[in-house]
Amino acid sequence: MRDAYVRSVTLMLVAVVIGATAGLLLGLAGGLRPRSPFAGLASAVSYIGVLTPSFLLAVLILLLFIRYIGPAFGERFVLLSPEVTVFDVRRLLAPALVLAVRPMAYMTQVTIGALQEVIYSDYVRTARAKGLLRRTVLLRHILRNVAAPALTSFNSSFYFSMSSLLIVEWLFNWGGIGTRLLDAAAERDAEMASYMLVSVGITFLVINTFVKVIISRIDPRVAEAEGAVS
Amino acid sequence: MPTTPTPPASIWYLDNSTVLLAALALLFAVSFTASFWAPRLRLAVRSGQVLGERTRLERVTELAIRFLGNPALIAGSLVTAALLVAALWPSFLSPYGPEDTGRTLQLIDGEVRGRPFPPSSVYPVGTDREGRDLLTRIVYGTERTFVLCVAVAVLRLLIGGSLGGWAGWRGGAVGQQILSFGTVSSSIPSLLFAFVFILTIGPRLGFGVFLLGLGLTGWAELTNIVHGSVRWIRGQPYLDAAMALGSTPLHVARRHLLPNLSPQLIPAAALELSAVLLTLGELGFLGLFLGEGFFEYVPQVVRSPKLPEWAGMLSGTRLSIFNWPWLPMAPAFAFMVAILGFNLLATGLRKWLDPFQLRGTPR
Numbered sequence: 001m002r003d004a005y006v007r008s009v010t011l012m013l014v015a016v017v018i019g020a021t022a023g024l025l026l027g028l029a030g031g032l033r034p035r036s037p038f039a040g041l042a043s044a045v046s047y048i049g050v051l052t053p054s055f056l057l058a059v060l061i062l063l064l065f066i067r068y069i070g071p072a073f074g075e076r077f078v079l080l081s082p083e084v085t086v087f088d089v090r091r092l093l094a095p096a097l098v099l100a101v102r103p104m105a106y107m108t109q110v111t112i113g114a115l116q117e118v119i120y121s122d123y124v125r126t127a128r129a130k131g132l133l134r135r136t137v138l139l140r141h142i143l144r145n146v147a148a149p150a151l152t153s154f155n156s157s158f159y160f161s162m163s164s165l166l167i168v169e170w171l172f173n174w175g176g177i178g179t180r181l182l183d184a185a186a187e188r189d190a191e192m193a194s195y196m197l198v199s200v201g202i203t204f205l206v207i208n209t210f211v212k213v214i215i216s217r218i219d220p221r222v223a224e225a226e227g228a229v230s
Numbered sequence: 231m232p233t234t235p236t237p238p239a240s241i242w243y244l245d246n247s248t249v250l251l252a253a254l255a256l257l258f259a260v261s262f263t264a265s266f267w268a269p270r271l272r273l274a275v276r277s278g279q280v281l282g283e284r285t286r287l288e289r290v291t292e293l294a295i296r297f298l299g300n301p302a303l304i305a306g307s308l309v310t311a312a313l314l315v316a317a318l319w320p321s322f323l324s325p326y327g328p329e330d331t332g333r334t335l336q337l338i339d340g341e342v343r344g345r346p347f348p349p350s351s352v353y354p355v356g357t358d359r360e361g362r363d364l365l366t367r368i369v370y371g372t373e374r375t376f377v378l379c380v381a382v383a384v385l386r387l388l389i390g391g392s393l394g395g396w397a398g399w400r401g402g403a404v405g406q407q408i409l410s411f412g413t414v415s416s417s418i419p420s421l422l423f424a425f426v427f428i429l430t431i432g433p434r435l436g437f438g439v440f441l442l443g444l445g446l447t448g449w450a451e452l453t454n455i456v457h458g459s460v461r462w463i464r465g466q467p468y469l470d471a472a473m474a475l476g477s478t479p480l481h482v483a484r485r486h487l488l489p490n491l492s493p494q495l496i497p498a499a500a501l502e503l504s505a506v507l508l509t510l511g512e513l514g515f516l517g518l519f520l521g522e523g524f525f526e527y528v529p530q531v532v533r534s535p536k537l538p539e540w541a542g543m544l545s546g547t548r549l550s551i552f553n554w555p556w557l558p559m560a561p562a563f564a565f566m567v568a569i570l571g572f573n574l575l576a577t578g579l580r581k582w583l584d585p586f587q588l589r590g591t592p593r
Contacts, residue, residue: 051504052566053511053562059551150286166512167512183424
């Protein structure tokens with residue numbers, strides 16, 4: 001059971017980190033130049049990416065690996081066998097890519113949305129007018145204000161990658177929490193199911209708290225608001 | 231007895247696909263251009279007259295410009311219209327009957343093939359293991375899938391709307407309890423809940439179990455929307471005036487609440503349709519579907535459902551990806567198109583119903 005937990009959390013972490021990084025880069029590339037054709041492409045791709053059902057994506061990526069990527073590397077990717085260890089990249093890559101698409105698309109949307117407000121704001125214009133370096137404006141004025149919504153979306157990515165996790169683990173024969181949960185539900189094994197659910201819940205809670213702490217470090221307004229409430 | 235399908239299928243929309251695609255491309259080119267110019271055009275139509283009576287021609291032109299300048303609404307309503315036609319009149323869109331199986335071996339594109347037949351000129355998206363045309367079954371399955379989908383969305387709307395309305399109108403401790411109940415319910419993944427619920431009660435019981443399993447979660451977002459709007463409306467002066475004049479609750483609901491809620495609630499309902507469809511597809515992929523109500527999670531014996539239904543067509547296809555990828559791909563793409571269509575419809579409706587857009591100020 002610990003094995004299943006480690007497998008699932010590894011898969012989810014890898015997927016969400018890949019997705020969030022790619023999404024942040026894509027969103028920055030699109031959002032910093034909102035009139036360019038690339039920006040339109042980025043928002044169209046993210047609109048479709050959020051909506052694509054995980055089963056379609058899983059089938060497409062599995063086909064891609066079987067037909068093209070496997071032969072190109074001259075090595076058979078170990079896609080469905082349950083015996084391989086977690087940290088085998090050949091095994092991990094395909095399911096992680098499937099799980100990464102929705103966080104990536106969501107992150108892109110959030111980043112583009114946040115940038116739209118920030119880059120036309122008065123303080124950015126002032127900073128540019130003062131003649132600060134482009135890099136300084138980007139790092140200190142723009143990125144710091146985008147970081148809070150982006151990190152919040154990182155949090156919610158974890159939440160909705162949970163529901164794809166069931167599908168992806170089952171399809172890729174990944175013996176993790178999702179598969180165990182489905183098995184437990186099919187066999188009416190309430191004890192097993194509740195162990196799994198509680199472990200997932202605690203993991204979400206820990207990650208959630210961790211990210212919130214980071215956000216309040218970055219954005220002092222959040223910390224103040226929370227301090228005022230409690 | 232299974233019948234033999236007539237060799238190459240003649241389907242009007244595939245035969246004229248170039249013309250249709252060109253027409254669509256032209257429509258969307260016009261629409262994207264119009265979306266850029268729409269505010270200016272609408273002002274030009276009004277000929278400087280902002281208040282006061284407008285002629286019938288002016289009103290019709292303005293509506294036409296608003297529709298044409300909304301590509302998302304056009305795309306969404308096209309997909310929805312296609313799905314409606316498929317649900318109401320399937321024989322208009324499908325080349326074969328849903329149970330036609332054809333011969334065991336067939337000469338397809340100069341090659342003798344066995345079942346399942348790959349996508350070709352005879353079978354546009356291939357056939358299933360029994361040799362039944364997948365496109366036909368997708369078209370015929372629309373009705374069953376969508377009746378369930380709409381029913382679930384209506385149930386969620388009823389639960390979410392009534393709870394949110396109560397919480398927003400009465401407020402107080404009960405309202406807070408309702409809202410926190412909604413938060414708890416939204417933290418349960420709806421796929422997991424539906425899977426456990428349907429499996430425990432028994433998928434063989436059919437429609438009702440699926441309706442409850444999918445409809446009892448996922449309403450929390452609607453509750454929040456309704457709660458927020460109702461609370462906001464409650465604080466408005468016009469509502470105080472209406473109450474002071476002695477309006478009945480029914481009158482208040484019809485005259486003040488519904489018109490103010492609908493711009494947010496109608497797009498939310500379209501989004502709900504797509505969310506339900508997604509969960510339905512995922513359940514089907516795991517092997518739990520409405521079809522005849524049997525369950526084949528980890529299919530040892532591969533059976534295909536008799537009655538066509540999208541989720542059922544998706545079930546039991548996990549291991550066919552390697553040899554017959556069109557088996558899962560065809561229904562999965564059908565789900566994708568429908569989900570995308572409903573989302574576009576929601577986006578378009580939100581823009582169409584947005585009250586602040588009526589003022590027609592150019593950017």
